[in-house]
Amino acid sequence: MKQFQIPYPGDDAVANKRKEWLNASFSPKKIRDMSDEDIVRLLGHRKPGTAYSSVHPPLDELKEAQDPIKELVEPTPGAKAGDRIRYIQFADSRHLAPLPPWMRFRMYGVRLRGFDSLAYSGRTLLEQRERDLDKTSKFLMETEIFDPARVALRSITVHGFSLRLDEDGLMFDARRRYIFNKETGEVEYTKTQQSVPLEKRIRVGRPMSEEDLEKVATLYRFGVISPRDSDELLKVMKRIGELRVLGGLRPDLVDGR
Amino acid sequence: MAIDKTKEHIKVLEKTFKVEPTDVIDKKLYQHGGTRQSKRKSEYIEFANRIAEERGIPGYDPDHIALELEVGVPLGQRFLEPVKISGTDVFCEFEDIHIMNNAAIQQMIDDIFRTAIVCLDLPHRVLIDRYGFEVTPESINTYLETINHTMVGGAVAQEHMCELHPGLCADGYVQVFTGNDDVADSIDRRFLIDINREFTPEKAAKLKEGVKKSLWQVGRIPTLALRSMDGGAIHRWNAMAQTMAFISSYHLCAGEAAISDFVYAAKHAQYIWMGTPPFVSKARGHNSIVGLPMGYIFDIIQHESAMPDDPVPVSSEGLALEVILFFQLYYGQMMIGTVGATVAPATHYVNDLYESRGAHLVDWIREKYGEIASAPMDWDTIHDCATEATMHCLEEYDTYPLLPEHHWGLIHAIQISIAAGACAAWATGNPMAGSLASHHSMSLIQKESILRTGWGGQESTHHPAMAIMTSVLLDEGLPVELTGLNVPFRSPFADSQHFTSHNVVAAHEARMDAWALSPVVKVAFADPHLVFNFRDVKGTVAKGALREFEPAGERDIIRPVR
Numbered sequence: 159m160k161q162f163q164i165p166y167p168g169d170d171a172v173a174n175k176r177k178e179w180l181n182a183s184f185s186p187k188k189i190r191d192m193s194d195e196d197i198v199r200l201l202g203h204r205k206p207g208t209a210y211s212s213v214h215p216p217l218d219e220l221k222e223a224q225d226p227i228k229e230l231v232e233p234t235p236g237a238k239a240g241d242r243i244r245y246i247q248f249a250d251s252r253h254l255a256p257l258p259p260w261m262r263f264r265m266y267g268v269r270l271r272g273f274d275s276l277a278y279s280g281r282t283l284l285e286q287r288e289r290d291l292d293k294t295s296k297f298l299m300e301t302e303i304f305d306p307a308r309v310a311l312r313s314i315t316v317h318g319f320s321l322r323l324d325e326d327g328l329m330f331d332a333r334r335r336y337i338f339n340k341e342t343g344e345v346e347y348t349k350t351q352q353s354v355p356l357e358k359r360i361r362v363g364r365p366m367s368e369e370d371l372e373k374v375a376t377l378y379r380f381g382v383i384s385p386r387d388s389d390e391l392l393k394v395m396k397r398i399g400e401l402r403v404l405g406g407l408r409p410d411l412v413d414g415r
Numbered sequence: 416m417a418i419d420k421t422k423e424h425i426k427v428l429e430k431t432f433k434v435e436p437t438d439v440i441d442k443k444l445y446q447h448g449g450t451r452q453s454k455r456k457s458e459y460i461e462f463a464n465r466i467a468e469e470r471g472i473p474g475y476d477p478d479h480i481a482l483e484l485e486v487g488v489p490l491g492q493r494f495l496e497p498v499k500i501s502g503t504d505v506f507c508e509f510e511d512i513h514i515m516n517n518a519a520i521q522q523m524i525d526d527i528f529r530t531a532i533v534c535l536d537l538p539h540r541v542l543i544d545r546y547g548f549e550v551t552p553e554s555i556n557t558y559l560e561t562i563n564h565t566m567v568g569g570a571v572a573q574e575h576m577c578e579l580h581p582g583l584c585a586d587g588y589v590q591v592f593t594g595n596d597d598v599a600d601s602i603d604r605r606f607l608i609d610i611n612r613e614f615t616p617e618k619a620a621k622l623k624e625g626v627k628k629s630l631w632q633v634g635r636i637p638t639l640a641l642r643s644m645d646g647g648a649i650h651r652w653n654a655m656a657q658t659m660a661f662i663s664s665y666h667l668c669a670g671e672a673a674i675s676d677f678v679y680a681a682k683h684a685q686y687i688w689m690g691t692p693p694f695v696s697k698a699r700g701h702n703s704i705v706g707l708p709m710g711y712i713f714d715i716i717q718h719e720s721a722m723p724d725d726p727v728p729v730s731s732e733g734l735a736l737e738v739i740l741f742f743q744l745y746y747g748q749m750m751i752g753t754v755g756a757t758v759a760p761a762t763h764y765v766n767d768l769y770e771s772r773g774a775h776l777v778d779w780i781r782e783k784y785g786e787i788a789s790a791p792m793d794w795d796t797i798h799d800c801a802t803e804a805t806m807h808c809l810e811e812y813d814t815y816p817l818l819p820e821h822h823w824g825l826i827h828a829i830q831i832s833i834a835a836g837a838c839a840a841w842a843t844g845n846p847m848a849g850s851l852a853s854h855h856s857m858s859l860i861q862k863e864s865i866l867r868t869g870w871g872g873q874e875s876t877h878h879p880a881m882a883i884m885t886s887v888l889l890d891e892g893l894p895v896e897l898t899g900l901n902v903p904f905r906s907p908f909a910d911s912q913h914f915t916s917h918n919v920v921a922a923h924e925a926r927m928d929a930w931a932l933s934p935v936v937k938v939a940f941a942d943p944h945l946v947f948n949f950r951d952v953k954g955t956v957a958k959g960a961l962r963e964f965e966p967a968g969e970r971d972i973i974r975p976v977r
Binding site (some may be wrong): 384 | 416438439440441442444445488489490492493794797798802806809810812813814816817819820822823824825827828851855858859860862863864865866867868869870871873878881882883884885886
């Protein structure tokens, strides 16, 4: 995939963190190992070890109409094989989850191919061909993107990002898909993202400390780095807003600005 | 932000949640009592059990669905907070403000859309010029007495007609008003909406100047008629009642060619729709929320103004009215249905939050610009107001974790945008400034500050809105007061409508205007006989929440006695 950097205004810690995520070559810190089987169990789309089901024959076996776009775009492995499209969805707590929905959405845009995504107020949906999704999910859950306390897998009953935390510092989940194991200090999933009970608990690691969460934060927050202090960002927002209005009202008013 | 427990909305949260508003940990999470923590949900379950037993088909049963079938969400894992209706002492559950659960809200909607406003100048000209009759105070009063008979289904021309039970139509009647004091003085007081009595002298003078010497008639078609049919029937009902009253009271010939002039006058010529017909996919008749011009919101509310001191009280009433109409009714029920969207819109008129934030922003405006409605209408003002309001709200959400719990989901985003718009509208007195500030806050300032906005696709209207709402083309922007849900980009999403309507209210109140879009509509809703009290929107909704509001249009008279 082509390497590139999307520009972003500002030079404070938050702005610089955002720039990192908007760089296609940025490698986030890997902080845990998870087996492929556990990832598949959490996703809940098929049983571990079973073959991918397909929605069409492999592309090599298909006779397709002439289309220059198909010559320009290399299909992903999942698309080549004809996999079904599957999803993974994360809820990201407002209490310092590393990547709030729009940052997560943009990160997907920078790093992934062959995907669809939607950023809500608290959650971000990601859809890909199944084998592509398995690979992406492993990346998303093994790196600093996933804090077990402030980020959660959930496909249904997603609310909770804005609620207070439970006594162990975990984000609220009305379906209680995960618990904090006080003996190991790790968070364990007892249900899939669809809230179907798992045969065995899946450990997803220790929650980050508040200090570490603040270090990886990509949002401006009063008490950490205030959005009032994001001078350059506000200046750029002001300019974009004004140009949008002028461009719609009378495009000639944009000239020279 | 220093912790400030004197803030009204923070005090209410502390009182209802019974914890420190700055705590980020909920020590009782998952142990709040499930559905049984809610008096209303408990009532629903018991009621539904009886229904299921009687009819043999299961219905509402949240605990069974969630805990036994294990397919639904176990309700009540978090604390289900009661809320205080702003400006009142009434605490209730969010359940009590769902449209289907609140008779006052239903009546509010009915009272708006069962209203037929028509100018009597044209039929009077027909009587004078075509027939050569005299139209006198006596003849007008006779006509008014007659139409108050026909409006509720009384017959005047034929004997073999089925008439309506007056008990089903108790809220049907007709009144008139005019900007000419001499004419007003000659009208039987029973039929007059007296501008001089219903408004302050300053506003009465402005309204009379707007209404001029025309005589306007306001018909209230019975609520039951609206509910049995729809808003498209209202002008026809009015036309039948009005035309028959003219024929009878002036002794005309039923069926002669000139009668078509009366019908035309009663349905079309100087008839004021409360809403134009919706676009095809929302197909309904006239008088639907889809066609309600946003400027009418300011004209419908009748709350006493506190200007030049404070634009917040009237703005707050407008906000309550518009979120109920555009967000709860249109989006929550007409677009979604069932559970719909109740909590998100209701957060705008509970817990005195808007008033509290408004007080801060009014102080900030005065300090920065001097007086209300005195700031220059330019992008610097719009951006500065949007930024101040956005930052003030974001700081509150970060300081008091109870607040984002109360404003879950996209609610924080729309609350911030409402504050941003109100700030710019109050500062400039210009609704376009407020509307641009709302969209600017959502699509750029808060989005880039905290990297989250509304639910999926929600913000997609806010980006184009910046560019197209300054247009006056019919399917793009329109002048702000004339715009509404029929403008395509406002129709599909939850938070695209009430921003703009709120900014209309806030700006016109800041300017101390007597009316925004129509002086006629303003006077029509000053009628003290209306079932819903438009002088006190929130207070009346609170009565509905307490189940103390008596609605119209009930069928008790024609159902078996229980």
